[in-house]
Amino acid sequence: MEIIIFIAVVVIFYMLNKDYNASDYQNIKINVKQELQGKLIDHEAGLLIAMMAKVAKADGHICQLEAELLSHTFTDISLVFTNNEEIREELKKIYSTQKESFDNTIDIANNYYKLTSSDYTKRLKVMEYLLNLAFIDGEFSQTEQMIIEDIANALKIKTNDLNSIINNFKQYYSQKQASTQMNLENAYKVLAVDSSISDGELKKVYRSLMKKYHPDIITGQGAEQSIIDEATTKLQEINEAYDIIKESRK
Numbered sequence: 001m002e003i004i005i006f007i008a009v010v011v012i013f014y015m016l017n018k019d020y021n022a023s024d025y026q027n028i029k030i031n032v033k034q035e036l037q038g039k040l041i042d043h044e045a046g047l048l049i050a051m052m053a054k055v056a057k058a059d060g061h062i063c064q065l066e067a068e069l070l071s072h073t074f075t076d077i078s079l080v081f082t083n084n085e086e087i088r089e090e091l092k093k094i095y096s097t098q099k100e101s102f103d104n105t106i107d108i109a110n111n112y113y114k115l116t117s118s119d120y121t122k123r124l125k126v127m128e129y130l131l132n133l134a135f136i137d138g139e140f141s142q143t144e145q146m147i148i149e150d151i152a153n154a155l156k157i158k159t160n161d162l163n164s165i166i167n168n169f170k171q172y173y174s175q176k177q178a179s180t181q182m183n184l185e186n187a188y189k190v191l192a193v194d195s196s197i198s199d200g201e202l203k204k205v206y207r208s209l210m211k212k213y214h215p216d217i218i219t220g221q222g223a224e225q226s227i228i229d230e231a232t233t234k235l236q237e238i239n240e241a242y243d244i245i246k247e248s249r250k
Contacts, residue, residue, distance in 0.1 A: 026115055033082045040090050045077045047112040048126065049091050051151055053098035054105045055130045058144040063137040070095065070133075105147060109154030116155075123155045128165055135169045138177065184248050187241035199249065206242045213238065 027044050040046040052073065056066055074095075078088035098108070116122050130151065134144040145166075152162045188195050193205055211217060213231045223231075 034080060035082050036087065040087065041094055042111070044112065044115050045080065045087075046091065046094050047108055047115070048077070049074070049094050050098040050108045051105075051112065051126070051130060052133060053095045054102055054108070054147050054151070055133050055144060056095075057099040058102075058134065058147045059137070059139070059141040060143075065136045066133060069136060102147065105150050106154050109151040113155050120156075123157060124161060124165075127152055127155065127157055127162065131165055131169055135173055138173055140166075140170070183244055187244040190237050190241035191245070202242075202245065206238070209238050210235070 026038070026042055036043065041050065052070065056062055056070065062070075074088050074091045078084040078091060081087040098104075112126075113123070116126075127148075131148060134140055134148060148166075149162070184195075191202070191205055191209065193202065197205070213235045215228050215232050215235065218228050218231045
C-alpha cells in the first residue's frame with residue numbers, strides 16, 4: 001500500500017506539470033521555481049488541496065494512509081515554489097480550513113476548472129488521485145461518492161470516464177480484500193487453530209510451536225542438517241502466520 005501512495009503522489013505531481021504552458025501565475029509552472037502572487041487558495045495548488053480536504057473528510061475520519069498521502073502531497077506541491085516551507089504550511093492551513101465544510105465544494109471545483117479548462121487529461125488524473133484518496137482506507141462511502149460526483153460534474157468529467165475509474169478502484173480493492181482473507185485463512189491453517197481462538201490461547205500455541213521448531217533446540221537434539229533446514233522454514237511460516245493474525249485483530 002505504501003508503494004501505491006508514492007505512485008499516486010508521483011503521478012499527480014507529474015500531471016500537474018506535464019505539457020502545461022499557461023503563463024498565468026495561478027497555474028503551476030514547469031521546470032521553474034515560482035513565487036506566489038496573490039492568494040494560494042486562488043492558485044491551482046491551493047485549489048487541489050482544498051478538493052483533497054473535501055474528499056478526505058467525507059467519511060468523517062482520516063486514516064493513517066490518508067494522512068501519509070496528504071503529507072507527501074503537501075511536500076511535493078510546495079517544492080514548486082521558492083519559499084516552499086512557507087507554502088507547505090499554507091497548504092496545510094488551506095486543508096485544515098476546507099475540511100470543515102462541504103458548502104463551497106462546487107465553487108472550489110469550478111475555480112479549478114477555470115484554470116485547467118483546456119486540459120481534460122489533467123482533470124481526469126486529478127479525479128483518479130481524489131478517488132485514490134477516497135478508496136485508500138478500503139471503503140467508498142456514499143458521502144465520498146457524493147462529493148466525488150459533485151467535483152467531477154464541476155470539472156466536466158465525462159460520466160463514462162468517472163465510472164470507469166471508480167470501477168477500477170472497486171475491482172482492485174475487492175481483489176485485495178479477497179487476497180487478504182485468503183492469507184488469513186492460510187495463517188490459521190499454519191498454526192492449526194480455529195479463527196475463534198482467543199488471543200491468549202493463540203499466544204500459547206505460538207510459543208509452543210516456536211519451541212517445537214526452533215533450529216537451536218532441534219540442533220541440540222542432534223538432528224540432521226536437512227531436518228534443521230525444514231524446521232527453519234517452518235518457523236518462518238509460523239512467524240508470518242502469527243503476524244497476519246495479530247494484524248487482523250487490531
